[in-house]
Amino acid sequence: MPQIAQLLDTWSSQVFWTLVFFGITFFLIGRGMVPKVMETVGLRDKQISDDLAGAQAARDAADEQEEAWRERENANRAQAQALIAEAKAKAAAASEKKLAAAQKRLDTKLEKAEAEIDAARTNAMAEIEDVALEATQDIVSRLAGTKIDKRSARSAVKKALANV
Amino acid sequence: MAAEEGKVDPMKQFQVEPLFGSESWEIAGFNIAFTNSALWMAITVVLIWGFVFVGMKRELVPGRWQMAVESFTGFIDDMLEANIGKEGRKYVPYVFSLFMFILFANLLGLVPVGIIPSVHAYTFTSHFTVTGVLAAISFSIVLIVGFWKHGIKFFTLFVPHGTPVVMIPAIFVIELFSFLIRPFSLALRLFVAMMAGHVLLKVLSSFVIDGMNGGIGTSLLVATPSFVLMIAISALEILVAGIQAYVFALLTSLYINDAEHLH
Numbered sequence: 001m002p003q004i005a006q007l008l009d010t011w012s013s014q015v016f017w018t019l020v021f022f023g024i025t026f027f028l029i030g031r032g033m034v035p036k037v038m039e040t041v042g043l044r045d046k047q048i049s050d051d052l053a054g055a056q057a058a059r060d061a062a063d064e065q066e067e068a069w070r071e072r073e074n075a076n077r078a079q080a081q082a083l084i085a086e087a088k089a090k091a092a093a094a095s096e097k098k099l100a101a102a103q104k105r106l107d108t109k110l111e112k113a114e115a116e117i118d119a120a121r122t123n124a125m126a127e128i129e130d131v132a133l134e135a136t137q138d139i140v141s142r143l144a145g146t147k148i149d150k151r152s153a154r155s156a157v158k159k160a161l162a163n164v
Numbered sequence: 165m166a167a168e169e170g171k172v173d174p175m176k177q178f179q180v181e182p183l184f185g186s187e188s189w190e191i192a193g194f195n196i197a198f199t200n201s202a203l204w205m206a207i208t209v210v211l212i213w214g215f216v217f218v219g220m221k222r223e224l225v226p227g228r229w230q231m232a233v234e235s236f237t238g239f240i241d242d243m244l245e246a247n248i249g250k251e252g253r254k255y256v257p258y259v260f261s262l263f264m265f266i267l268f269a270n271l272l273g274l275v276p277v278g279i280i281p282s283v284h285a286y287t288f289t290s291h292f293t294v295t296g297v298l299a300a301i302s303f304s305i306v307l308i309v310g311f312w313k314h315g316i317k318f319f320t321l322f323v324p325h326g327t328p329v330v331m332i333p334a335i336f337v338i339e340l341f342s343f344l345i346r347p348f349s350l351a352l353r354l355f356v357a358m359m360a361g362h363v364l365l366k367v368l369s370s371f372v373i374d375g376m377n378g379g380i381g382t383s384l385l386v387a388t389p390s391f392v393l394m395i396a397i398s399a400l401e402i403l404v405a406g407i408q409a410y411v412f413a414l415l416t417s418l419y420i421n422d423a424e425h426l427h
């Protein structure tokens with residue numbers, strides 16, 4: 001086994017060159033290059049996480065804006081609804097007023113007409129009474145040859161007309 | 165390798181040989197010959213550097229290669245965060261280096277460069293001198309972090325919560341031993357796993373060569389099944405290469421967790 005057979009001759013050379021070459025590996029590669037490689041990895045990881053955070057922030061902002069838009073939209077819609085309702089109410093009130101005015105006009109016309117009819121009827125009645133009075137006086141003078149005064153004739157006429 | 169001689173020495177692949185006439189290089193009396201082992205360490209470092217460098221384009225949208233490098237660093241980062249927590253991040257450079265060094269070494273040892281004459285793959289993680297150094301570094305980090313953060317209280321690591329007072333001395337000794345054995349188990353596990361796989365492959369390859377040399381009968385009866393088994397075990401070895409690198413890194417992170425948080 002050369003490892004043991006040559007131990008005395010070679011151990012110092014083996015130890016020396018191991019130290020030299022492992023030392024080169026450690027100082028040149030381990031200390032010199034590995035931190036740079038890891039720094040690159042760290043930078044990349046940072047960039048990725050930053051990008052992800054940025055994307056998340058952008059999405060949050062978009063959500064916020066959408067929410068604001070929705071709110072505004074809802075408000076606008078409610079406003080429009082209110083406007084429509086108001087217009088409707090106004091129109092309804094206006095037409096009601098117009099209707100009421102028309103009704104009133106009609107009512108007064110009707111009343112007037114009724115009053116006129118009443119008056120006409122009273123006049124007609126009075127004329128009928130007068131005619132009946134004269135007729136009664138005439139009839140009585142012709143038949144009985146007596147004149148009756150206006151008063152008794154009127155009361156008789158009234159009596160008879162009350163049954164009409 | 166030894167095919168010309170008609171037999172395979174399964175241990176020869178672990179032989180350490182000085183290259184470029186460097187066998188007499190010394191520092192303060194210690195031999196530091198530039199061996200085949202050191203050469204493969206150098207190749208490993210260059211390959212890891214190339215792998216990470218091509219993946220270091222630092223683009224926002226990564227290409228395949230950058231993705232591959234980032235998945236390795238992310239894998240180590242996740243493992244440390246799962247085992248240690250937020251404090252684990254500062255150990256990523258160390259554990260990443262450890263994991264990649266062992267992984268590339270293990271995998272390089274399996275690359276069939278042997279088909280090129282006089283080039284031999286060499287797995288330096290199959291030497292406990294090498295794995296021992298790596299384990300010692302990990303263990304030192306545990307000790308330094310532990311005593312740095314907790315001072316003398318670090319010793320409470322060896323007394324689990326709710327231990328009856330009379331049991332404390334015994335438990336303390338047992339826990340201390342299990343703690344002190346960690347670097348050895350760490351080093352031996354990797355070394356043994358790598359060595360065993362390579363020895364097995366070489367033994368099977370000697371069956372293939374000897375079986376084919378023995379004639380038609382042994383070719384069918386011995387060489388062919390051995391060859392099929394070699395293919396299967398090579399696949400298994402690739403898995404083991406990854407698993408051993410992972411286990412080394414995972415245990416290191418668990419031990420560091422002990423040092424960071426005691427219990």
